[in-house]
Structure formats: structure tokens, C-alpha cells
Amino acid sequence: MQSVIGIDFGSDSARAILVDTAQGNVLKESVFAYPRWAEQRFCDASRCILRQHPADYLDALQFLISDVLDGQERSALRGIAIDATSSTVCAVDEEGVPLALHAEFQNEPDAMFFLWKDHSATAEADDINAAAEKWQGTDFRSYSGGLYSCEWFWSKALYVLRRNPAVAAKTASFVEHGDWMTALLCGRTTPSEISRSRCFAGHKAMWNASWGGVPPKEFFAGLDEKLARIAAEFPKETATADTPAGVISPAWAERFGIPLDVVIGNSLIDCHSGAVGAGVKPGELIKVVGTSSCDIIISDAVDRAIPGICGQVDGSVLPGFTGFEAGQAAFGDIFAWFSRLLSYGGAEVSLAELEKAAAEITPGSSGIVSTDFFNGRRTPYADAGARAVISGLTLGSSAPEIYRSLAEAAVMGAKRIVGHFQENSVNITNIKAVGGISLKSPFIMQMFADILDMPVAISSASQACALGAAIFAAAAAGVYPDVQEAMKNMSGSTALTYYPDKEKVEIYRELYKKYKELAETV
Numbered sequence: 001m002q003s004v005i006g007i008d009f010g011s012d013s014a015r016a017i018l019v020d021t022a023q024g025n026v027l028k029e030s031v032f033a034y035p036r037w038a039e040q041r042f043c044d045a046s047r048c049i050l051r052q053h054p055a056d057y058l059d060a061l062q063f064l065i066s067d068v069l070d071g072q073e074r075s076a077l078r079g080i081a082i083d084a085t086s087s088t089v090c091a092v093d094e095e096g097v098p099l100a101l102h103a104e105f106q107n108e109p110d111a112m113f114f115l116w117k118d119h120s121a122t123a124e125a126d127d128i129n130a131a132a133e134k135w136q137g138t139d140f141r142s143y144s145g146g147l148y149s150c151e152w153f154w155s156k157a158l159y160v161l162r163r164n165p166a167v168a169a170k171t172a173s174f175v176e177h178g179d180w181m182t183a184l185l186c187g188r189t190t191p192s193e194i195s196r197s198r199c200f201a202g203h204k205a206m207w208n209a210s211w212g213g214v215p216p217k218e219f220f221a222g223l224d225e226k227l228a229r230i231a232a233e234f235p236k237e238t239a240t241a242d243t244p245a246g247v248i249s250p251a252w253a254e255r256f257g258i259p260l261d262v263v264i265g266n267s268l269i270d271c272h273s274g275a276v277g278a279g280v281k282p283g284e285l286i287k288v289v290g291t292s293s294c295d296i297i298i299s300d301a302v303d304r305a306i307p308g309i310c311g312q313v314d315g316s317v318l319p320g321f322t323g324f325e326a327g328q329a330a331f332g333d334i335f336a337w338f339s340r341l342l343s344y345g346g347a348e349v350s351l352a353e354l355e356k357a358a359a360e361i362t363p364g365s366s367g368i369v370s371t372d373f374f375n376g377r378r379t380p381y382a383d384a385g386a387r388a389v390i391s392g393l394t395l396g397s398s399a400p401e402i403y404r405s406l407a408e409a410a411v412m413g414a415k416r417i418v419g420h421f422q423e424n425s426v427n428i429t430n431i432k433a434v435g436g437i438s439l440k441s442p443f444i445m446q447m448f449a450d451i452l453d454m455p456v457a458i459s460s461a462s463q464a465c466a467l468g469a470a471i472f473a474a475a476a477a478g479v480y481p482d483v484q485e486a487m488k489n490m491s492g493s494t495a496l497t498y499y500p501d502k503e504k505v506e507i508y509r510e511l512y513k514k515y516k517e518l519a520e521t522v
Helices: 054-069 122-134 153-163 165-170 177-186 198-204 217-221 225-233 250-256 270-277 332-343 351-358 399-423 436-440 442-452 464-476 483-490 502-521
Strands: 003-009 013-020 026-033 049-052 077-084 089-092 173-176 244-247 263-265 284-289 293-299 311-314 322-328 430-434 456-459 494-498
Touching: 003 054, 003 177, 003 270, 003 464, 013 054, 013 464, 026 054, 049 054, 054 177, 054 250, 077 177, 077 270, 077 464, 089 153, 089 165, 089 177, 122 153, 122 217, 153 165, 153 173, 153 198, 153 225, 173 177, 173 198, 173 225, 177 244, 177 263, 198 311, 198 322, 217 225, 263 464, 270 284, 270 293, 270 322, 270 430, 270 464, 284 399, 284 436, 293 399, 322 399, 332 351, 332 399, 351 399, 351 442, 399 442, 399 502, 430 442, 436 442, 436 456, 442 456, 442 494, 442 502, 464 483
Parallel strands: 003 077, 077 263, 284 430, 430 456
Antiparallel strands: 003 013, 013 026, 089 173, 244 263, 284 293, 293 322, 311 322, 456 494
16 A cells, blocks of 8 residues: 545644545544634734744644654655645745744734735735836736735735844745745755746746746836845745655654655645545646635636736646636635624523524525625736625614625625636636535525525535645656546545535525625615
């Protein structure tokens, strides 16, 4: 038997699975909740400042690998690969050490990882977009949906350099979370040695082979001279996740008691990894439904830049295909917010009970219509400043009615994304969902089928993102000749399928018009 480890670094926790490469059977899995993040110790959600301490990631890495290997045959391990949220960015020193790991910056949020949904760099994103508008010739945002987001790499880097002189003075470069963890396992962390992921760089850092890498230093010079120098040192080549970043370093091999030839695969974005874990095929929309929602499609037939999405990058999901990403900046986070709101000062409100009551309400009967922009709008056409609205409230409105409206808004936001792809000639033949909500909420998944008026398949993979990373680890380690062959043997199957309820489809068609009118007004 040969095995691999896939590790999925999410927003609130990290998950790892040890997988038998022959059949894709999960031999063991483990979950680690970030302790500092759980306390929101370095966050201010009211100002969209959401930072994670690198020590949380280190604690997770050490615990998860040790835990999934406990009682298993360690000599059978062939590879390890990581996926992570993105763009989750941190300033590092000349040795590639995140600055928050130095004593002087251990409590400095600007020296920590900016979580993907941190929106503090809105002004910096505006300035990058303004620079792109003025730039003569290439629009470096064209494969990023035509607009650069405050959630992405250069916006967050510019924020640090502009706003925190002490951190800026010690910054040698910036790294994505997944790239840093991969480099750490290989023992090659200096910025010049770090293998930069095609997935992260292409979707979040304006990297594209057609213009020779990231935008030139002259593009950034008018924004910040140090940012321009960092951009000039960014590698022109990036690595797809099916290739090895290196092998395990002797120190980490000794720590875990594993062979010195264990291959470390290159990293990728969590939702892209989830698509592979679900066995993505051309034309199949994979919806990764968790705290946010990510929509992944692969195609070999689109030859133009699609506006208003989160990016399209050759090889970002699978070699030989263009990977397209869209999504919603909040999905499960919307329901978590509502639970906190209702629980303020008292006992915690059960979302399961709310959902049960909401399921008994006839669609459209409450008159409540909401939008899903609780963390801005990501797709179509990113707008971090967009705000959510709940309309049609009366003194008789109940919590289950509002909950149902929020669920409808979240799913209608997904319908708007599907429509946007179709309007731009990106073919969608079927839909498959992965992620926690897809397995835990039949109410919302049935609503997906009804509102989209399409069958929605649910992947059997309970940890689809970690499974995708494991599949890439198997390909990078040479257990399989390529990712497609690894997917055939290791990816999840369809656990069940939700079919549209034709009566509700007609009701939702009218409700969607109201949602869209409200969304466009906002």
C-alpha cells in the first residue's frame, strides 16, 4: 500500500486526511481549530480587519500530520500536499519567516496573515485599479475579471507597506499562506527559493504567461517603490499543483518519523482543490459551499477574458484546461452572523431549529426579500463596499422567515453567478456541490435545485478540498502519471442528487426578479 496526505487550511480550522492511493480510501482524518483565531484576538470585524497568526498554522501543521500518521504505516507515505484559502498574505523577512513570528511583532496584526476575507485594503485596491486604468497597453486585470480586489495579494501587500512603517522596514517579500507552508515542509523558505503556485499567483497576483509574469516594476513604482522591488523579484515562472515543490526536509522528516523521499507537492487554492476532490470535468460547475461560496469551472474552449469573475488561469485547476473562479464573499458566514445576532446576551440560537422552522414556510409568503452582500460582492463584478439589505420586514416578521429569506438570498446570489457565466458563453452542463453545507443542509441544497432549476449532485467526499490536495500529492509523487489518472481512482463519487420541485421553481422565478431588482438597486 502507498499513502499520501492532503491538508486543507480553511478559514476557521485545518483538516488533514491520510489516503490510500489505490482506491482513494480515507485511512484517517483529523481536524484542528485555530486557537488564536477562535478568540478573534487580532481581528476587528467592524472594520473588516481579519488577521490570523502564523503560529496557528504551525500548530495545525504539526498536530494534523502527527495525528493522521498515528498508528499508521509511516514508511508507506509517498507525498504531502496543501491547499489554503486565498488570498491569505503575510509579510516575511529575508529568510521567509513571517514577521509575526519575531518577538517584536508577535502581537502586531499587520505582521500576520491577512485572511482572504480581510477587506482592510480597499483604498489600496482602488489605487491599483486606478494605476491599471492609466497604464498604456496591457490591462493586467483582464484575466482577473477586469477589476482588482481588496482581497488579493498586491492590495494587502501595499496596505502593509503604506500603513505600518515598522513592519515595512523589516519586510523582504510577501507570501501566500499555501506557498509558505509548502516551502516550510521543503526547508526552502527564502523568498527567492519559494515555489510560487500558479493557482495563487494567476488568480490573485495578476500573474500571466502572456505578459511574462506579474506586472512589471514600473507598474507598481507609482504606488510604492518597495512594492515595485518586490514585484521585480517575483519569479516569472509559476508551478502547477501536479508538480513537486521538493521533498520533505530532514528536520520535518525526523519530527514525523517519515521517509526522506516523501514528495511535497505545490500548493493551490482550497476551492480549486475541492473541485479536483469532487472529480471536476469540463462544463461541470463545482460549488464549494462553506463560510463563503466558490464556483469552479474548467474549459478548453474559451479563448477570451471573461469580465466580472475572480479569474481565469491556464492550469490553475487541471493542466491542459483553463480554470475559472467566481464566488460569493459570504455564504455560511451569513447564517453564523444571524445566529450571533439572535444570541446576543442570551443562550445560543440553534441554526438547525431555525432551519427546520424555515422549511415549513411557503416561499414568498413572508414578503421578505434580502441580498447576500454581507461581506461585499465578489461576483459578478467585485464590489467590497456593497452592503446587504433585508427588506419587507414588519412587526410580525419572525426569525424563521428572516432566516429563510437569507438562505434564498444566498442561493439567488449563486444563480446570478451561473447566469453570468452562461451570458459569457461559458458552458455549464451540470452542477456538483461540495463543502460542509452541501452535506449538512438538505434544506439549502434543495433550494439550490429549485432556484437554479437544475439537478444538484452532492459529492461523497466529506473533505473534498483535502482529498483534492491528496490527489495532487499522488500525482506529484509519481504514484500516478498525471492528475486525471489519480482522479479516476481517488476522487469522490456522487452521494445523492437534488432535483427541482417544479411548483417551487415557478415561485422562485418571480422571487429572483425581486432579488435581482433589490441587488441592482443596492
